[in-house]
Amino acid sequence: MQTIQIYQLKDFVGQEVKLRGWVRNWRKQSSKLRFVVLRDGTGEVQCVAHKPDMGEEAFEAVKALSIETSLEVWGTVGRHPRREGVFEIALKRVVPMQVAVDYPIGKKEHGPDFLLGQRHLWLRSSRQWAQLRIRHTVYSAIEGFLNGQGFIRFDSPILTPSSCEDTTTLFEVPYFDMGSAYLSQSGQLYLEAGIMSLRRVYDFGPVFRAEKSKTRKHLTEFWMMDAEAAFVEHEENMQIQEDLIRHIIRTVLERCATELETLERDTDTLRRADAPFPRWTHRQAIDYLKSKGCDIDYSDDFGAAEEEMLTAESDTPVFIERWPAEIKAFYMRRDPESPGLALCSDLLAPEGFGEIIGGSERETDHDELQSRMKSLGMPMDEYQWYLDLRKYGSVPHSGFGIGLERTVGWMAGSRHVRECIPFPRMISRVTP
RNA sequence: UCCUGAGUAGCUCAGCGGCAGAGCGGGUGGCUGUUAACCACUAGGUCGGGGGUUCGAAUCCCUCCUCAGGAGCCA
Numbered sequence: 001m002q003t004i005q006i007y008q009l010k011d012f013v014g015q016e017v018k019l020r021g022w023v024r025n026w027r028k029q030s031s032k033l034r035f036v037v038l039r040d041g042t043g044e045v046q047c048v049a050h051k052p053d054m055g056e057e058a059f060e061a062v063k064a065l066s067i068e069t070s071l072e073v074w075g076t077v078g079r080h081p082r083r084e085g086v087f088e089i090a091l092k093r094v095v096p097m098q099v100a101v102d103y104p105i106g107k108k109e110h111g112p113d114f115l116l117g118q119r120h121l122w123l124r125s126s127r128q129w130a131q132l133r134i135r136h137t138v139y140s141a142i143e144g145f146l147n148g149q150g151f152i153r154f155d156s157p158i159l160t161p162s163s164c165e166d167t168t169t170l171f172e173v174p175y176f177d178m179g180s181a182y183l184s185q186s187g188q189l190y191l192e193a194g195i196m197s198l199r200r201v202y203d204f205g206p207v208f209r210a211e212k213s214k215t216r217k218h219l220t221e222f223w224m225m226d227a228e229a230a231f232v233e234h235e236e237n238m239q240i241q242e243d244l245i246r247h248i249i250r251t252v253l254e255r256c257a258t259e260l261e262t263l264e265r266d267t268d269t270l271r272r273a274d275a276p277f278p279r280w281t282h283r284q285a286i287d288y289l290k291s292k293g294c295d296i297d298y299s300d301d302f303g304a305a306e307e308e309m310l311t312a313e314s315d316t317p318v319f320i321e322r323w324p325a326e327i328k329a330f331y332m333r334r335d336p337e338s339p340g341l342a343l344c345s346d347l348l349a350p351e352g353f354g355e356i357i358g359g360s361e362r363e364t365d366h367d368e369l370q371s372r373m374k375s376l377g378m379p380m381d382e383y384q385w386y387l388d389l390r391k392y393g394s395v396p397h398s399g400f401g402i403g404l405e406r407t408v409g410w411m412a413g414s415r416h417v418r419e420c421i422p423f424p425r426m427i428s429r430v431t432p
Numbered sequence: 433u434c435c436u437g438a439g440u441a442g443c444u445c446a447g448c449g450g451c452a453g454a455g456c457g458g459g460u461g462g463c464u465g466u467u468a469a470c471c472a473c474u475a476g477g478u479c480g481g482g483g484g485u486u487c488g489a490a491u492c493c494c495u496c497c498u499c500a501g502g503a504g505c506c507a
Contacts, residue, residue: 025468033464046467067457081465102442107468108456109444169506186507211506212433218506303503329507358507401507414446428499 001074006043009087012077019045019089022124023069023100025107026062034062036091038073038214038380043258044126046080047073047089068100068124112418119423120432130259131419134252135408137259139204141251142225142402144189145244146202153228154194154201156187161382171208172218175281183208186401189331191228191384192362195387197306204404212427215304216416217354219405220424232363234333234343237398238319241347241357242277244402245317249274252411265413272315273350282341285310299324304354311350321345330372332360345400352409359400366390 003018021040028034032051046302049062065071074093080086105121115122122128128279142154159173175181175268187203204225211218232240249270254262260267280288282298289296289306296306302320309319322335325342332342344360363369370387373380380387405420418424423432 027466027469029466030463031467033466035466035469037467048465050464052464083467102458104442104457106443106457109468111444111500116441188507209506212504213506214500215502301506331507355506360507425449 006038006040006045007182009043009045009077013079013087014077015179016074016076016092017089018074020072021070023065023067023071023295024126025067026065032059033060036062036073036094038071038089038125039129041129045087045089047075047091047094049091053090055093058091061094061096063101065094065096066100066103068103068121068326069095070100071095072097079285086387112133112416116418116424116429117432123422126262128419130262131412131414133259134263134412135404135420136258137252137255138404138408138411141248142244142404144251145247146225149200149240151200151229152194152198153203154191154198154203154313155205156184156190156203156226158184158205160184162379169209171210185209186224186226188228188399188401191226192389192397192401193385195228195230196238196393196395199231200227200229214427217304217422218405219417219421219426222417222421223404224401225404226399226401228329228397230395230397232279232361232398233396234321234345234398235402237359237361238249238279238321239347241359241400241402242319243347245277245347245357246274248407248411256411259412263412263414265411269315269351270411273317275316276316277316277319277347279321279345280310282291282320282323285320299327301327304399307348307354308352309350311348311352317350317356318348318349319345328360330376330378331369332364333363349406349410351410351413354406355403356406356410357400357402359398361396361398364394364396366394381422 001016001018002012003020004012005022006019019040021038024037024039024044026034026036035047036047038047049059051059055242073091074094075089075091078088078090080088094303097149103121105125106119107197112274123132160177162182169290170182170185172180185207187205191203202225206221207224208221210220227240229240249357253267253270273287285302286296286298286300289309292309294306294309302310310320321344323344324340325332325334325340328342328344330363332344335341335343342360344358346355347357348354349356363372366387369390373383405417408414408420412420414420420424
């Protein structure tokens with residue numbers, strides 16, 4: 001008899017098999033009939049325990065099962081009598097590995113604080129299973145796309161000497177007798193060094209922000225993929241981002257049908273997002289918002305409400321490009337046609353999921369960059385290496401960073417990014 | 433840091449000045465096709481902590497704590 005996994009059931013109809021997993025739920029129908037829902041990490045299947053078929057002793061073993069007990073089951077694969085395309089197991093025998101007593105997560109609703117406190121167990125529920133599998137698929141789609149575009153993985157350091165911004169948003173860690181180091185907010189500056197060797201590079205890892213943000217779009221530790229490419233300018237940079245996002249959408253739709261169904265995600269909406277992305281300048285966006293009655297100025301950033309208005313009428317994500325330079329980062333190249341603007345773009349996801357990518361063409365001129373850094377009061381000795389990149393063969397280059405959890409949240413239709421990472425870290429939670 | 437809301441059984445919540453409640457979960461029993469199964473019975477309480485008002489406080493007031501959503505903030 002073969003030991004199989006639930007995803008293989010369709011190939012074993014009519015055969016006796018062995019499965020290993022956990023009890024998701026059980027239902028008692030009568031003194032002679034019980035249903036046990038088995039999950040094994042690859043899926044779920046209903047097992048039918050009928051006392052006259054399996055015998056007194058084997059049925060007693062089924063009666064002793066509890067939610068989340070780990071076990072091995074033997075039985076015959078069949079088709080559900082009333083559900084098309086659904087399989088079930090006619091049980092012959094069950095052997096518990098470890099009997100779970102009083103599993104804390106029940107079948108009814110729970111609050112977020114309780115569930116996050118039980119995150120190590122909450123991971124087992126159907127929705128979390130589906131979301132984490134979509135996370136894996138998004139991760140895998142990003143890597144597949146970049147590999148196909150000639151990007152080389154280049155791991156940026158996580159411990160860094162300091163920030164280019166003020167250090168209040170950084171997590172500080174003691175570093176031997178050298179004072180403090182800080183957890184990285186982004187590996188971008190290091191990637192700019194990498195492209196001068198490898199032409200196109202990316203990193204993919206955790207980044208850390210000590211901001212006291214308390215919203216459904218913020219985590220203090222989240223995963224970001226930063227890509228950087230030599231000889232790529234602003235327009236091509238946006239094209240790469242659009243191609244990447246559309247590749248992610250197609251990959252998730254293709255590989256995660258079951259997961260999306262479990263989450264009751266509207267896949268037509270996702271499908272429609274796989275189309276050319278509108279590109280608005282920041283000025284056009286402000287004009288639009290003004291026409292809708294927003295009290296906003298040409299030098300302003302957008303709040304959550306504005307972001308939603310900008311994408312409300314679009315099926316696809318929307319690029320907002322060429323922002324006022326003074327509200328963007330120092331390393332962004334200025335627009336030659338309008339020096340007050342930065343050659344940058346934010347990509348806003350539709351359906352209210354917010355900003356998922358930020359990118360820009362980078363400043364290439366040594367003196368220009370140096371003067372901006374000085375005026376920001378940055379520690380020039382710590383960043384000499386970064387200025388060196390503009391002294392020894394500076395080239396046009398661009399890059400962008402994509403937030404994994406927000407992208408997963410959009411794909412999965414999750415209201416909160418805390419469900420898009422196995423163990424979320426937020427302002428009021430670092431455990432479990 | 434600010435604004436708003438919440439904290440009552442293991443969980444989700446109702447009760448909002450006069451006997452501490454329901455559903456789920458636990459336990460016991462019933463039902464041959466259930467899908468968060470259902471039905472009956474049963475056990476289960478420091479009403480977030482402290483202080484105050486009142487004949488009487490889960491309920492009103494003050495204060496602190498915790499959580500949520502949002503704002504600010506967010507290479």
